[in-house]
Amino acid sequence: MAWFKRDKDSIQDPVPPEERRVRTEGMWEKCASCRKIIWKKDLDANWQVCPKCDHHFKLSAVRRLELLLDDGIWNEHDANLSSTDPLEFTDTRAYKQRLIDAHKKLGMRDAIITAEGRIEGRPAIVCAMEFGFIGGSMGAVVGEKVTRAIELATSKREPLVIVSCSGGARMMEGTTSLMQLAKVSGALSRLDDARLPYISVLTDPTTGGVTASYAMLGDLNIAEPGALIGFAGPRVIEQTIRQKLPAGFQRSEFLLQHGFLDAIVPRKELKAYLANALNFFLS
Amino acid sequence: MKNPKRASASPKRSFDNPKSALETLEQDLEALRLRTGLAVANPDELDRLRADVAALKREFYANLSPWQRTQLARHQNRPYPLDYIRLLFEDFSEIYGDRLFGDDSAMIAGMARFHGRPCVVLGQQKGRDTRQRLARNFGQAKPEGYRKALRVMRLAAKFGRPIFTLIDTPGAYPGIDAEERGQAEAIARNLREMMRLPVPILVTITGEGGSGGALAIAVGDRIHMLENSIYSVISPEGCASIMWRDAGKAELAAGALRITAPDLLSLGLIDEIIPEPEGGAHHDHVAAAALLDPVLVRNLDELDGLAVGQMLDRRYQKFRHMGQFFEELPV
Numbered sequence: 051m052a053w054f055k056r057d058k059d060s061i062q063d064p065v066p067p068e069e070r071r072v073r074t075e076g077m078w079e080k081c082a083s084c085r086k087i088i089w090k091k092d093l094d095a096n097w098q099v100c101p102k103c104d105h106h107f108k109l110s111a112v113r114r115l116e117l118l119l120d121d122g123i124w125n126e127h128d129a130n131l132s133s134t135d136p137l138e139f140t141d142t143r144a145y146k147q148r149l150i151d152a153h154k155k156l157g158m159r160d161a162i163i164t165a166e167g168r169i170e171g172r173p174a175i176v177c178a179m180e181f182g183f184i185g186g187s188m189g190a191v192v193g194e195k196v197t198r199a200i201e202l203a204t205s206k207r208e209p210l211v212i213v214s215c216s217g218g219a220r221m222m223e224g225t226t227s228l229m230q231l232a233k234v235s236g237a238l239s240r241l242d243d244a245r246l247p248y249i250s251v252l253t254d255p256t257t258g259g260v261t262a263s264y265a266m267l268g269d270l271n272i273a274e275p276g277a278l279i280g281f282a283g284p285r286v287i288e289q290t291i292r293q294k295l296p297a298g299f300q301r302s303e304f305l306l307q308h309g310f311l312d313a314i315v316p317r318k319e320l321k322a323y324l325a326n327a328l329n330f331f332l333s
Numbered sequence: 334m335k336n337p338k339r340a341s342a343s344p345k346r347s348f349d350n351p352k353s354a355l356e357t358l359e360q361d362l363e364a365l366r367l368r369t370g371l372a373v374a375n376p377d378e379l380d381r382l383r384a385d386v387a388a389l390k391r392e393f394y395a396n397l398s399p400w401q402r403t404q405l406a407r408h409q410n411r412p413y414p415l416d417y418i419r420l421l422f423e424d425f426s427e428i429y430g431d432r433l434f435g436d437d438s439a440m441i442a443g444m445a446r447f448h449g450r451p452c453v454v455l456g457q458q459k460g461r462d463t464r465q466r467l468a469r470n471f472g473q474a475k476p477e478g479y480r481k482a483l484r485v486m487r488l489a490a491k492f493g494r495p496i497f498t499l500i501d502t503p504g505a506y507p508g509i510d511a512e513e514r515g516q517a518e519a520i521a522r523n524l525r526e527m528m529r530l531p532v533p534i535l536v537t538i539t540g541e542g543g544s545g546g547a548l549a550i551a552v553g554d555r556i557h558m559l560e561n562s563i564y565s566v567i568s569p570e571g572c573a574s575i576m577w578r579d580a581g582k583a584e585l586a587a588g589a590l591r592i593t594a595p596d597l598l599s600l601g602l603i604d605e606i607i608p609e610p611e612g613g614a615h616h617d618h619v620a621a622a623a624l625l626d627p628v629l630v631r632n633l634d635e636l637d638g639l640a641v642g643q644m645l646d647r648r649y650q651k652f653r654h655m656g657q658f659f660e661e662l663p664v
């Protein structure tokens with residue numbers, strides 16, 4: 051991580067304070083919850099959880115797998131699957147260009163990593179969504195990769211964990227994206243028939259077509275604290291009902307209260323929770 | 334009698350504005366009728382002109398823009414599920430409520446007979462006037478609607494009755510109460526459960542197939558779309574306001590999203606297009622139902638010929654193969 055180095059350099063460099071300000075820009079993060087300023091490296095060392103107030107920032111798919119899988123090691127599957135841009139969709143920018151930009155930024159071909167690794171010694175299929183890739187949206191590639199992961203869990207008789215972080219179905223692939231909801235949910239019906247555990251982890255945000263398919267179909271549906279979780283986005287609801295939404299609406303705690311989450315688990319306890327739950331299901 | 338305009342109005346000619354070409358032809362026809370008077374001096378010419386008009390009309394309706402089809406799909410006189418039920422099914426007996434929270438009148442479900450055979454039929458019901466629209470919540474179901482649908486479909490499965498679903502909704506209702514009662518969970522559960530219900534499921538998109546709220550009763554063995562229906566991940570207006578930040582770009586979005594029946598057939602997402610009477614289903618409900626009926630009969634017959642395991646496997650594979658992607662990195 052190059053910015054660790056730059057950080058050290060800037061401290062050692064005898065630069066005037068105003069110049070240092072410019073050069074250190076981008077190294078700070080203001081916490082959306084407690085408004086305190088945090089060093090980005092501290093935040094990353096703390097798995098993107100605010101050291102001052104425990105606010106959960108978004109965690110990248112790679113870091114998520116490092117958090118959950120033993121020794122930070124996994125076998126990635128289907129990393130080369132990429133979108134065909136079936137509709138040749140263009141709005142203010144070409145979808146093809148958005149895909150290229152996201153790939154350049156993240157080195158990923160689409161918005162999910164599907165992998166096989168171990169959770170406290172137990173082999174598991176684990177998928178982690180990447181919000182940085184077009185809002186973690188689900189098109190044909192995400193739908194296919196998740197379906198293959200579920201089918202692999204079914205055939206290898208291994209438990210499945212999917213960590214969702216998504217704005218929903220990917221508009222730029224049109225109705226094909228919508229059909230991924232049915233495809234993935236269908237694969238989950240077979241995993242269910244095979245009586246294999248599936249734990250769905252909902253993180254901030256999980257909305258739209260991802261919530262209305264695999265994110266809500268776990269044997270356990272658990273969420274990180276304070277995550278936005280819903281079917282319709284808050285703005286759409288506000289426009290429909292023409293009134294302000296109550297505080298805390300569609301947050302993890304709201305869903306728990308209304309009976310749609312089995313537990314809220316802080317990020318640092320997530321791996322232990324998963325290991326324990328899988329032991330309950332499988333040992 | 335020679336009509337100099339005739340050649341230029343031939344349906345083979347490519348035209349930018351079929352509507353005005355049609356109007357010109359109709360004016361020609363009227364002029365001819367006036368000139369010939371009651372005697373009809375040249376009946377052959379009159380017949381040819383009439384045939385031209387009919388051909389142009391067919392071509393016009395075959396080449397509607399995605400936005401024009403969206404308007405037809407939403408037409409307030411379009412037949413709704415209760416109209417098709419009245420015209421195609423006998424002895425309909427509505428089943429209300431999800432036995433968990435309440436009844437949802439945006440979703441109708443019930444027992445019926447199809448050509449004498451007991452079945453279950455369900456669909457989203459819009460209202461035709463303001464009072465009905467409010468009562469039906471504009472055809473936007475809440476969780477209790479999807480849960481009622483699943484309850485009735487399970488009843489069909491238990492007693493081995495086929496399921497017909499008729500899709501016509503702008504989408505699942507986006508409101509506080511719907512979220513509180515788990516809109517996403519209700520839809521997700523239906524998707525998973527419909528994939529394994531051991532009875533034939535015949536899905537017909539009759540009007541608007543609005544995203545997850547449509548799909549929640551649209552997982553089945555056969556997916557049919559009426560010629561002027563649409564099926565989309567998001568409404569053209571919603572897409573326009575997000576992607577162009579301008580809801581006025583809906584016409585553009587309707588084209589970009591490829592939501593018409595021919596588009597979806599070519600993308601491999603539906604099985605068959607049901608033709609509509611000339612000018613659209615709203616012109617003639619009886620004719621529209623009559624065009625749908627034989628398709629349902631034929632497909633139910635085909636599904637009857639399959640063992641349950643085979644039928645479920647094909648249902649799974651149908652959705653399994655939706656969506657294309659590159660397997661290897663592009664060079």
Ligand SMILES: [Zn+2]
Pocket residue numbers: 081082083084085086100101102103104105
């Ligand atoms: Zn904080």
